[in-house]
Amino acid sequence: MGLIVEVDTVDEDAAVLVPPPNFSMVEDCIFRSSFPTPSNFPFLQTLNLRSVIYLCPEPYPEENLEFLRSQNIRLFQFGIEGKTDVSLPILRDSIMEALKVLIDVRNHPVLIHCKRGKHRTGCLVGCLRKLQNWCLSSVFEEYQRFAGAKSRNGDLTFIDRFDIVSLRQCLYSIIYQYQGYGSKKRRLLYTDENLQKPRLASF
C-alpha cells in the first residue's frame, strides 16, 4: 500500500470508504474487524485480500459469499460458538488450526473476523501475539482495546494458557516439509493429523 500512490488516484469526489466496525491492521497483511456488511465491501476491496478467516459457526451470508467470489478471496471458516461457556478443548483446537492458516503468508493479505471483532477475533490475535513473543500484559491491553466494556476474563485466561510451544514445533515441521512455494498450488502438509481439520469453504 503506497500511500502516495493512493492519494494520487483519489480525488475529492471519490467514494467515501466505510471500514467495518472494530477494523484494524494487526500486522503486515493481517487485518481484523467485526462482521462486514455490503457497505464495507468497497473498503475491503482496497485491502486486496486473498483470504478471510471467519470464526463463527453460522453459515456465511450469500451476499458476502458473492463478494468473496467476485474478488477471488478464499474463505476459511472455523465455527467457534459465541457463548462464554464454549468447550475449552474445542476452542483450543479451533484457534490452533486458525493460527496455522493465519501465519501462512500464502494466505495473505487476510482478514480475521467474527461477529463483533471482540472475543473470538481477540483470542486468535492474542495467540498470534504470544507466538510473536509479546509480553502478556501487552497482549491483554490489545485484547481490551477492542473488547472494551465487553472484555471477558475467560478469554484472557484462554490466551494466557494457550500452548504456543507445540505450535512452534508444528511450524518447524511445516517449514521443513514445505517444498512448493513457487507454484502457489501446493498446500501445507500438517504433521499433526490428530487435530481437528478446519472446515474449509473453498470455491
Next chain:
Amino acid sequence: MGLIVEVDTVDEDAAVLVPPPNFSMVEDCIFRSSFPTPSNFPFLQTLNLRSVIYLCPEPYPEENLEFLRSQNIRLFQFGIEGKTDVSLPILRDSIMEALKVLIDVRNHPVLIHCKRGKHRTGCLVGCLRKLQNWCLSSVFEEYQRFAGAKSRNGDLTFIDRFDIVSLRQCLYSIIYQYQGYGSKKRRLLYTDENLQKPRLASF
C-alpha cells in the same frame, strides 16, 4: 515482516517483547504508540523504523535519542501542547506538517507517538484517515478505541474540520516537484512556504 521467518528464528528462550502501551499498526509501515521507554526498545528494533514523528514540545529524553542514533532513526518533532485549549491554527499547521512527513514513504517505516498515544497521535491518525477517504464515523471510532475514557470532543471537532483538500493540492505539487527518489538524499520541496516549518531534530 514475514511472520514465518520470524517464527523460525524465535525460540522459547527468546526475550519477551514489550510494545509501548497503545501500540498499533496504522497502515503498512506506519505505527502509533504512547511514549516509548527503554523497556520497549527491543520491540521497536523489530519494526526496522526509519523515522519517529514525535508530537510533544518537551525535549526528547537522552536515552531515547541514544536509541534512535544507534538504530539510525530520524526524529521529526512537532511540538503540540497536550492541553485541551491549544490554539487551533497552530494545531492545524503542526498536524499538516506532520502529515506531510507521515505520508512520505521515504520516511517509512515510521512510528508516531506523543505521551499517551491518545489525543495528539489520535488527531494525526484521524487526519490521515480523512486523506484515505474513510467515513467520519469510522475515523471517530478508531480515535475513541485508543482514547477510551479520555476521548475529547475538541479533538473530534478538529478532525472533522481539518481541511484535507488543501493537503491534497499540496501533495500533487510534491509529486510533481519531486525528482530524487533514487538517491534517497534529496528531500521534498514544499511549495507552501507560508506554513510553519517543522522543527526537525536530525543527527
